Amino acid sequence: GAVVSQHPSRVICKSGTSVKIECRSLDFQATTMFWYRQFPKKSLMLMATSNEGSKATYEQGVEKDKFLINHASLTLSTLTVTSAHPEDSSFYICSAGTSGSLPNEQFFGPGTRLTVL
Amino acid sequence: AQSVAQPEDQVNVAEGNPLTVKCTYSVSGNPYLFWYVQYPNRGLQFLLKYITGDNLVKGSYGFEAEFNKSQTSFHLKKPSALVSDSALYFCAVRPLNTGFQKLVFGTGTRLLVSP
Numbered sequence: 001g002a003v004v005s006q007h008p009s010r011v012i013c014k015s016g017t018s019v020k021i022e023c024r025s026l027d028f029q030a031t032t033m034f035w036y037r038q039f040p041k042k043s044l045m046l047m048a049t050s051n052e053g054s055k056a057t058y059e060q061g062v063e064k065d066k067f068l069i070n071h072a073s074l075t076l077s078t079l080t081v082t083s084a085h086p087e088d089s090s091f092y093i094c095s096a097g098t099s100g101s102l103p104n105e106q107f108f109g110p111g112t113r114l115t116v117l
Numbered sequence: 118a119q120s121v122a123q124p125e126d127q128v129n130v131a132e133g134n135p136l137t138v139k140c141t142y143s144v145s146g147n148p149y150l151f152w153y154v155q156y157p158n159r160g161l162q163f164l165l166k167y168i169t170g171d172n173l174v175k176g177s178y179g180f181e182a183e184f185n186k187s188q189t190s191f192h193l194k195k196p197s198a199l200v201s202d203s204a205l206y207f208c209a210v211r212p213l214n215t216g217f218q219k220l221v222f223g224t225g226t227r228l229l230v231s232p
Binding site: 004006034041042043044046049091093095106107108109110111113 | 153158159160161162163207219220222223224225
């Protein structure tokens, strides 16, 4: 149980185009989803937290107009990188969590490798 | 400010030997602590967590970690390393005064187990 999928796993796009990454919780309802960015040989940087049906909360320094997050249902969140540039190339990882009184571990997706040419 | 430190970029160990991956934290109050493992081009996999109770926590794949409040540490250990344990390991903390499930990650430690 507690499987999170991401699609696509790898995407290559031209500079200036927009890319959408999907994050799905396959067997549970994710009230909260998180989007992380990971640079090579670096830790995960939390970009934003999204709750179903409400606007995402972005971390300081993350452009909300650049990285659009939609959490339309309890099983799907999307991250759209708008007008992508080579510096947006990175490994993007989502995670999902369920509601509850305990700090349940986050369930992570397999990641999406974005390469912007 | 809450933070997690993993002082070693890489840990090398021979197969069959015990391994330790270090983690120290700095948070207000009692933290919730986690270890995750990441294989190349993959997401993070949960290994274990400390919430409360016994300071020695046992997790997946034979890993365990010991919570030491006085030293603010949560080192990851395994009695006998396998080559397949070679991966990137992240320590994370959930400070109590942050939002729901928000995690702060360490910089990661690459474990290399040689045959």
